[in-house]
Amino acid sequence: MMIPAEADIRVARNGVYRDLLYFRQSGQTFDITGWAARMQVRRYPGEAGTPLIDLGTSVTSSNGSHIAITDAAGGILEIFIAKADIAALPEAATPPQPQSIFAYDVVLTEPGGDENVYLKGALVVDEGVTK
Numbered sequence: 001m002m003i004p005a006e007a008d009i010r011v012a013r014n015g016v017y018r019d020l021l022y023f024r025q026s027g028q029t030f031d032i033t034g035w036a037a038r039m040q041v042r043r044y045p046g047e048a049g050t051p052l053i054d055l056g057t058s059v060t061s062s063n064g065s066h067i068a069i070t071d072a073a074g075g076i077l078e079i080f081i082a083k084a085d086i087a088a089l090p091e092a093a094t095p096p097q098p099q100s101i102f103a104y105d106v107v108l109t110e111p112g113g114d115e116n117v118y119l120k121g122a123l124v125v126d127e128g129v130t131k
Contacts, residue, residue, distance in 0.1 A: 002116040009104065009121065013091075014128025016083045021106070021119065023075035033072040034111035039079060041089070041123050045103045052089055052102065053081065061085055067106070079106075089125055100125045 011017040023030040041053035055067040063082035070078045092100040105120035 002118070004105070004117040004120045007119060007121045008124055010124045010126065011081065011086055012126050012128050013087055013089070013100075014083065014130060015086070017079070017081040017086065019079050020070070021077040021079065023077070023118070029073070030075040031073050032069060032075050032077070032108065035069065035072070036109040037067050037069060037077055038107045038109075039067045039104060041102050041104045043090070043102055045105075045120075047103075053085055053104075055079070055081075077106075086125060091127070098127055100127075 009017065009019075023032055036057045038056040038059075039053070040051040040055070042051050053061070053065065055061065055065055057067060057069060060066040061082065063084040064080070065082045065085045066078075066080050068078050068080075070076050089100060089102065091097075102123040102125070103120075104123045105117045107115055108118050109115045
């Protein structure tokens with residue numbers, strides 16, 4: 001059984017999110033050639049229905065958000081969430097709270113078809129000031 005790493009992602013509602021994930025095993029580069037990646041954002045873990053954000057190595061949002069393997073042999077994965085996709089996430093309760101909190105995970109599929117959650121956590125959206 002794979003135990004996923006946990007890390008919260010903090011983004012500004014009036015900005016973009018871009019980050020690289022480096023896969024390592026025992027301190028060595030972990031080759032992900034032939035693998036596929038997916039990332040979903042939902043209101044809470046296990047929520048049914050359509051995710052708020054749904055990205056995959058073969059799925060890009062209409063705003064350009066994506067998850068992509070940028071260096072398979074080097075074990076590098078890029079996550080990019082466009083400003084429009086972040087801005088479209090529901091806001092916290094009224095009156096506006098300083099942040100909205102969602103759940104996300106990153107699932108990798110091995111060439112043989114096995115899927116594992118490699119990363120999970122909260123997606124914290126800070127309300128922007130500059131519009």
